[in-house]
Amino acid sequence: TQLLEQSPQFLSIQEGENLTVYCNSSSVFSSLQWYRQEPGEGPVLLVTVVTGGEVKKLKRLTFQFGDARKDSSLHITAAQPGDTGLYLCAGGGSGGSNYKLTFGKGTLLTVNP
Amino acid sequence: GAGVSQSPRYKVAKRGQDVALRCDPISGHVSLFWYQQALGQGPEFLTYFQNEAQLDKSGLPSDRFFAERPEGSVSTLKIQRTQQEDSAVYLCASSLMGLAGGQETQYFGPGTRLLVL
Numbered sequence: 001t002q003l004l005e006q007s008p009q010f011l012s013i014q015e016g017e018n019l020t021v022y023c024n025s026s027s028v029f030s031s032l033q034w035y036r037q038e039p040g041e042g043p044v045l046l047v048t049v050v051t052g053g054e055v056k057k058l059k060r061l062t063f064q065f066g067d068a069r070k071d072s073s074l075h076i077t078a079a080q081p082g083d084t085g086l087y088l089c090a091g092g093g094s095g096g097s098n099y100k101l102t103f104g105k106g107t108l109l110t111v112n113p
Numbered sequence: 114g115a116g117v118s119q120s121p122r123y124k125v126a127k128r129g130q131d132v133a134l135r136c137d138p139i140s141g142h143v144s145l146f147w148y149q150q151a152l153g154q155g156p157e158f159l160t161y162f163q164n165e166a167q168l169d170k171s172g173l174p175s176d177r178f179f180a181e182r183p184e185g186s187v188s189t190l191k192i193q194r195t196q197q198e199d200s201a202v203y204l205c206a207s208s209l210m211g212l213a214g215g216q217e218t219q220y221f222g223p224g225t226r227l228l229v230l
Binding site: 004040041042043044045048088090097099100101102103104105106 | 117144146148153154155156157158161169204206208218219220221222223224
């Protein structure tokens, strides 16, 4: 069974601070996706990383996929209250099950004004 | 915009009742997924359809759970004889291709929050 561990589980910071959340596994994933989920809504895809060592930037968010494709990080620069939400990482399966996503438990981020 | 819609948004059931949860995927999306998200957890895969074919039901917790997509569009997740441990948010997602594209985007609906008393 492939497991994804996310840390920290909870994070409360002030507006303007920087933060990094982590997603780790002992398994190799074909791809790694990051989602943000707001209360009462479904997860919304932020980014997909595929290649080991890949770095992607989305405005103030920087995503990195580990060289061995087992871990990933999300860094947010100058956090804003609108960044508040549950950040989930999800690993894609391999071979014929590459459609199947395995999610971590998420990091619940609160950005205080 | 026409995203994934789910109904009802909230459902309260007494233990032992049967429930049916509906998902309307994005028009033209071949693949449809159901996930279960317990409180404080990430979504867990339940089942996967490509058109009307249920290709993977390995995540369904028990034989009380049944999903169908008879015409390859709308899907229904049915839970028979509900138990308290079935209380969770049930999320539906759709994607354009699914099996052929491992990294393609899954679009999630808002979920149905099920509470079994």
